[in-house]
Amino acid sequence: MKNLSLKGLVWPGLLAALMLMGVAAWVYQYSAGLQVTGLSNPVSWGLYIITFAFLVGLSAGGLIVSSLAYIMKNDSLERIAPLGVIVAVASIMGAMAIIIPDVGHPERIVNILLGGNPSSPLFWDIVILIAYLAIGMVEWWILFGKRWRTAEPTRKNRVLRRLAYFVLPLAILVHSVTAWIFGLQVGRPFWFTGLMAPIFISSALVSGLGLLLLVMLAVRRSAKIKDEQFTSLGTLLASFIALDAFLLFSELMTISYARGVDAFNVVSELLTGRYAPFFWGEVLVGLVIPFLILVLPYTRRSIQWIGLASGLAMVGVFLKRMNIILPSFQNLNLDYAPGVSLGRYTQFASPFTNQPTYMPTWVEIMITVGVLAGVLFVITLGINQARTHLKPFAGEARSA
Amino acid sequence: MMANKRLGLVIDLDRCIGCWTCATACKAENGVALGNWWNRILNVEGAATGSPGMVAGEVKMTNLPVQCMHCENAPCVKACPVGATYKREDGIVMQDYNKCIGCRMCMAACPYGAKVFNWGEPQTGVSLAGVKLGNPAVPERPRHVAEKCTFCVERVDQGELPACVAACPALTRTFGDLNDPNSEVSILIRERNGSQLLPEFGTDPNIYYLPARRHHPIVEKTPSYGG
Numbered sequence: 083m084k085n086l087s088l089k090g091l092v093w094p095g096l097l098a099a100l101m102l103m104g105v106a107a108w109v110y111q112y113s114a115g116l117q118v119t120g121l122s123n124p125v126s127w128g129l130y131i132i133t134f135a136f137l138v139g140l141s142a143g144g145l146i147v148s149s150l151a152y153i154m155k156n157d158s159l160e161r162i163a164p165l166g167v168i169v170a171v172a173s174i175m176g177a178m179a180i181i182i183p184d185v186g187h188p189e190r191i192v193n194i195l196l197g198g199n200p201s202s203p204l205f206w207d208i209v210i211l212i213a214y215l216a217i218g219m220v221e222w223w224i225l226f227g228k229r230w231r232t233a234e235p236t237r238k239n240r241v242l243r244r245l246a247y248f249v250l251p252l253a254i255l256v257h258s259v260t261a262w263i264f265g266l267q268v269g270r271p272f273w274f275t276g277l278m279a280p281i282f283i284s285s286a287l288v289s290g291l292g293l294l295l296l297v298m299l300a301v302r303r304s305a306k307i308k309d310e311q312f313t314s315l316g317t318l319l320a321s322f323i324a325l326d327a328f329l330l331f332s333e334l335m336t337i338s339y340a341r342g343v344d345a346f347n348v349v350s351e352l353l354t355g356r357y358a359p360f361f362w363g364e365v366l367v368g369l370v371i372p373f374l375i376l377v378l379p380y381t382r383r384s385i386q387w388i389g390l391a392s393g394l395a396m397v398g399v400f401l402k403r404m405n406i407i408l409p410s411f412q413n414l415n416l417d418y419a420p421g422v423s424l425g426r427y428t429q430f431a432s433p434f435t436n437q438p439t440y441m442p443t444w445v446e447i448m449i450t451v452g453v454l455a456g457v458l459f460v461i462t463l464g465i466n467q468a469r470t471h472l473k474p475f476a477g478e479a480r481s482a
Numbered sequence: 483m484m485a486n487k488r489l490g491l492v493i494d495l496d497r498c499i500g501c502w503t504c505a506t507a508c509k510a511e512n513g514v515a516l517g518n519w520w521n522r523i524l525n526v527e528g529a530a531t532g533s534p535g536m537v538a539g540e541v542k543m544t545n546l547p548v549q550c551m552h553c554e555n556a557p558c559v560k561a562c563p564v565g566a567t568y569k570r571e572d573g574i575v576m577q578d579y580n581k582c583i584g585c586r587m588c589m590a591a592c593p594y595g596a597k598v599f600n601w602g603e604p605q606t607g608v609s610l611a612g613v614k615l616g617n618p619a620v621p622e623r624p625r626h627v628a629e630k631c632t633f634c635v636e637r638v639d640q641g642e643l644p645a646c647v648a649a650c651p652a653l654t655r656t657f658g659d660l661n662d663p664n665s666e667v668s669i670l671i672r673e674r675n676g677s678q679l680l681p682e683f684g685t686d687p688n689i690y691y692l693p694a695r696r697h698h699p700i701v702e703k704t705p706s707y708g709g
Contacts, residue, residue, distance in 0.1 A: 115625050116584075117602035123518070126589040126599060186584020186599075186626025193564040193583055204563040204587045268683045269557050269593025344682075415593050415680055416548060418524035420531050422595040427517035427605065434522065 097459040104452010107445050108183050116186060118445045123425040124438035125411040129446045130184035133453065134177050135260055135403045136289065138211070139282065140396075140457075141173035142257035143290010145218065147318075149246035149253065152239070158311055160239065164225050164472055165297050168464030169290065170253070171218040176457035178211060183449050203262040214256045217249055226467040257286045270410045271344035277333045281406075284326040288368075289399035291319045292392035299389045301465055309385055316388040320376035323395060327369045330402075347413045357409050360401055368398010412438050487572040488554075489633060490660035490688035491647070492667045492676060493547055496695055497654040500525065500532060500545030507649035508549070511634060513616025515604030515623075520596075520631040521549040521646055544694050547654070549646070550575060550596040550631035551679065551687030558588035558597065567628075573660075573688050574633050584626040593683045597630045633657075660688060 111118055121128050148166025151159030182188045191208075198205040221242065224230050230238055258279040264270070265278025295315055298307055337345045338353070352361040372391035374381075381387035414421060414436060421436025442450075500523050508514065508521040526544040527535030534543035552575045558567045559575060566581035567588050589597045603625045607615045616622075619636040623629055634644035642648070647655040658667035667690070670676060676690035 115602035116599075119601075121601065123589065123598050124595065126586040184585070186586075187582065190564070190581070190583040193566075193581055197565060197581075199560075199562055199565040201560045202563040202587065204561065204585060208563065263587070264590075267557060267561070267591050268685070269591055411590075414595055416524060416546075416595060418526050418546065419529055420522070420524070423517060423519040423522065423598055425517050425599050425601050427515075433517045433519070 094459065094462055097455045097462065100455035101452050101459060104449050104455065107448035107452065111183060111445050111449065117426065118443060120441045120443045120446060122438065122440070124414065124422050124435065125408065125440040127184075127407060127411065128440050129442040129450050130180050132400070132403045132407050133450050134180050134184070135282070135407070136400050137173045137177035137180065137453075137457065138257055138260045139286035139289050139399065139403075140293050141170045141177060141214075141218075141290070142253045142283070143286040143288070143292075144169035144173065144294055145249055145253040145290075146287060147291050147294055149250040152243040152246035153250060155243070158314075162294070162298055162305075162307065162311070162315075163242070164468055165301070165465075166290075166294055167218065167221045167225060168461055168468065169293050169297060171215070171222050172457045172460035172464065173290075173293075174211065174215050174218060175460055176453050178215065179456060180450065180453045203259055203266055207256075207259045207263060210252070210256045210259055214252055217245070217252060221245060221249070222464070226464075226471045231471060254283060257282050264406065264410075269415065271415075272337075272348035272410045272413075273406070274345075275333060277329060281326075281329045281333065284322065284329050285399045285402055287322040288319065288326050289396045291315065291322060292396040292399075295319065295392040296389060296396075297461060297465070299385060299392075301468075302385070304469055309383070312385045312388050313383050316376045316382055316391065319388075319392065319395065320373055320382075323369055323373045323376070327365075327373070330369075344415070348409045351409045351413060352405055356412075357405055361405050364398050364401040364405055367394050368401060369395075372398070408440060412440070414438070486661065487659045488661040488688060489573045489638065490552070490658065490667055490690065491633070491644070492656040492658075492670045492690045492692060494654050494656075494670075494674075494692040495544060495546065496692060497652045498523070498545040498547060499652050500543070501651065502531075503649050503651055504547060504646035504655065507645040508631065508634075509607065510615045511617050511637075511645035512620050512632070513606045513614070513622065514598075514629075515600055515606055518598040518600070518604075518629075520598065520629070521547065523547045546679075546691075547646075548594060548596070548679070549689070550633075551594055551685065551689045552631075552633065554686035554688065555684060557591040557593065557683075557685060561587045561591035563587060570635075574635055574638070575630075576632060576635065577627070577629055579621060579623050579627045579629070582627040584628070586628060588628055593680055593685060597628050599628050600625045660690075 119128065144166045148163040151163040185191060194205055194208050224238060224241055261279040261282035264273040265275060267273050334349055337343060337349045351357050372395040375387050375391040376382055417436045419436055420432060420434035423433050424435055427433060502523055505519055505521040505523060509519060512520060514520055524546040525531055526546050527537055527542045529535060534541045552573055556569060556575050559569050563585060564581050564583055566578045567575065569575050586599060589599060600623055604623055609615055617636060637644060643657050647657045656666050656670060658665040660667055662668060670692060671690045674692040676692050678687045678690060
């Protein structure tokens with residue numbers, strides 16, 4: 083940060099303020115208890131876990147794209163590969179951060195490492211997240227660290243290429259295990275599908291590349307990224323979206339065709355029920371519109387349109403996480419009256435429900451916004467590092 | 483030599499009148515916090531507790547008590563990342579309140595909605611005389627841990643029946659060792675065609691239900707249980 087200016091401090095200052103607000107909200111939640119969230123016994127996971135899955139996806143997507151660049155030795159992709167590392171490290175930090183407000187006893191998280199249960203997908207998820215963050219940090223260090231600053235670019239790339247052979251399977255694994263937190267639960271019929279991990283991976287590719295494209299857009303002048311590179315990555319994004327849509331369709335068709343299976347309760351909720359606006363929103367905003375933008379002759383060459391498509395695709399993936407997680411909680415296997423106890427006591431109101439609802443409270447929203455601001459803060463930090471230390475990024479800095 | 487015990491419960495749907503005494507006794511015994519219930523009675527046909535529903539032109543009401551099923555193949559035990567939910571040798575699925583990190587993985591895993599969570603500092607009920615409810619032998623729970631039916635392990639270890647079994651005025655519940663072919667529970671299951679709840683999930687519960695015969699077109703006149 084050579085040229086500190088007031089203007090350059092507005093963006094990180096805003097992010098820092100949002101992060102502080104998130105921390106304050108968490109302190110409040112910690113002292114008042116999880117009862118200040120919208121969660122209840124039937125809907126025991128909400129905005130935090132949705133955001134967790136979303137962030138793990140962003141991270142996996144970013145690192146899959148950047149390590150593919152190294153493995154395929156694609157020169158033009160390699161130029162933007164450091165951005166993939168930045169996005170991945172920032173997102174994984176956010177994913178780990180948002181676990182803390184979700185669990186009731188964050189001080190006991192260390193129990194997972196001291197005496198973990200190897201049959202639990204959550205145990206493996208934490209282990210692999212830590213390994214994943216570590217390897218991401220190593221890549222970050224090789225890219226921007228002091229020791230490597232004098233190294234020859236070819237040597238640096240050789241090391242990164244070798245590392246990519248470990249990073250790529252790890253990135254696929256980290257998101258698969260996150261999917262298996264849901265996909266291995268026999269008691270949640272809509273989750274219990276062998277397609278859960280592939281669907282999580284395809285969504286990760288969409289959202290991760292989407293974020294990468296948006297970051298590229300933000301640094302395109304200083305990093306001298308050519309418009310053609312946006313178009314070619316935009317085409318890649320279109321194919322990821324097509325893959326994502328294909329897997330989603332395959333899953334939903336299988337269940338809808340049979341109809342008489344338990345998972346159909348959730349599917350009909352998505353297609354025509356309470357979740358229809360979110361599901362069709364996901365299809366339109368996350369799949370149809372960005373796909374059209376990325377394939378139509380006029381828009382596919384415009385970086386503004388590609389940026390719009392990337393943003394929409396990310397919104398779509400967030401909705402998708404929500405549509406996978408929430409309706410499964412809201413459709414009880416035993417939905418007879420009066421249902422399950424809520425875990426909340428209100429005088430003169432029934433403590434039971436067989437039609438659970440969930441609405442995040444302002445505390446949950448503030449903490450989530452704080453974590454997302456933290457992710458953007460780390461990305462900003464990374465971009466600054468890249469501008470200072472990396473050749474293609476060290477052009478004329480616009481701000482900061 | 484007998485193998486391990488497999489403690490289980492048989493619930494006779496022919497006898498249950500849906501009075502909620504089991505659920506209340508459970509809550510009092512275990513000091514379950516306000517808003518949480520380990521034991522509840524679902525009404526299969528009706529839209530609310532105590533109100534019958536119409537099925538094919540006939541008024542019907544089947545009371546279905548539901549609590550932790552103490553599954554042999556328990557999804558919650560597999561899912562818990564720290565082993566806070568575990569299975570005892572005698573088949574009881576237990577919760578270690580000192581280990582639980584409050585991640586609620588077990589609640590996502592349970593097909594029966596049996597697990598409850600203390601979303602805040604648990605407020606325990608107080609009797610009319612101002613006495614705090616609950617068996618003092620039952621450990622108090624801190625906030626932010628999951629909990630559920632333990633088959634009243636503190637009573638069972640003293641050779642007593644679980645509170646719900648002892649309290650039921652309709653003699654709906656029978657408790658015993660499912661691994662012993664001559665136990666009352668085993669005989670009831672055999673002779674009355676006992677079945678498990680949501681068997682399609684393959685969880686192999688240790689709670690069996692005896693079907694409600696009064697809903698059959700011809701009511702069986704001679705009860706074959708009671709042994």
